[in-house]
Amino acid sequence: MSVPQSIDHSVTGYSLPHAYWMAKASDLAYKDGAIIEQQARKWxxxxxxxxxxRFTPPFRWRTPRRTRWPVTG
Incomplete structure (x- = not known):
């Protein structure tokens, strides 16, 4: 698959080009608000x-060797 040059805003189902743009959007979600707005307008x-x-998990999770407790603050 070649890299798609633009987003097809009418897509309603799965396609490789659409999956590519969803991955790009997922990465963008962790950026600063101004960068998000600028890139979204370009798209x-x-x-x-x-x-x-703010993500503060109220749960613990286990790995095969240990139990981990999330700590924030």
Whole structure:
């Protein structure tokens, strides 16, 4: 597959080019708000909505050798 040059905004199902753009958007989600807006406009989106959440997991998870407790602060 060659790298798609633009996002097809009418896609409703799975395609490799659409999966490529979803991966790019996922990476963009971790960037600064101004960078997100700038790139989204380059991709043809006319509006950008932001949602920020501080992730503080209230659970523990196990690995084969140990139990880990998430700590924040």
């Amino acid at each position: 043809g989106f006319d509006r950008v909505l932001h949602h920020e959440t």
